Amino acid sequence: MLKVIRDGWIVTQNEKREIVRGDLVIDGDNIVSVGGKYNGSADVEIDAKGDIVMPGMINTHTHVAMSVMKGVVDDLTFQGFLDKVFQIDSDRTDEDLTVGTKLGCMEMMRGGTTTFVDLYYSEDVIAKAVEEAGIRGVLCWCTLDEQFTTQKGNPVDNAKHFVSTHQNMRKVIPSIGLQGVYVCGEETCVRASEFAREKDIPLNIHISETRGEVNNLKKDKGLRPV
Secondary structure (H helix, E strand, O other), rough: OEEEEEEEEEEEOOOOOEEEEEEEEEEEEEEEEEEEEOOOOOOEEEEEEOOOEEOOEEEEOOOOOHHHOOOOOOOHHHHHHHHHHHHHHHHOOOHHHHHHHHHHHHHHHHHHHHEEEEEEEEEEEEEEEHHHHHOOEEEEEEEOHHHOOOOOOOHHHHHHHHHHHHHOOOOOOEEEEEEOOOOOOHHHHHHHHHHHHHOOEEEEEEOOOOOOHHHHHHHHHHHOOO
16 A cells, blocks of 8 residues: 655654655555655545654653553652552453553554553563554563562563563564562572573663662662662
């Protein structure tokens, strides 16, 4: 299918970072022409006069399935926030996660985001909703020490299983993540890191979120998180 976006201000993101006015032509999944006037016919034409045509934005850290939880844990300390969220997470069903993911995907696409990086558990459930939505997702299964998790089984093993069973998806890149040093001991961090290197996949992590996290690690290990 041939699509033409006509007469917009095009943010090219080329080497010269040029912004040009004209038409942008898309053939299937490929951009075949940028700028100038396209005189041919098309299956779909969009009048972009006065509008900006730009590459999709990338959201580099989300918890997309939590979109339905806005306002639930406001005005709490960070530890209070974690305690409340972990309690809610332990009761959430696959249907809850699916609804939250679809809502989050719609919000992102409406705002111009076409790719996002997610850190959560049950990314297998989230992956199905992402594929249905049509947005691209780098889905990082969240790992942490077993004593802190609401997941069934070992979180690192769960992440490995997710990555191995979700290869070759069109819109989803399965990956691994770490909750943070406050719930991830050295063994968990090393296992997750080694797996990411082995599979050549992204590793997502919360890091240095609070002054307390930094000070506690300096006191315990003599090092800062970063």
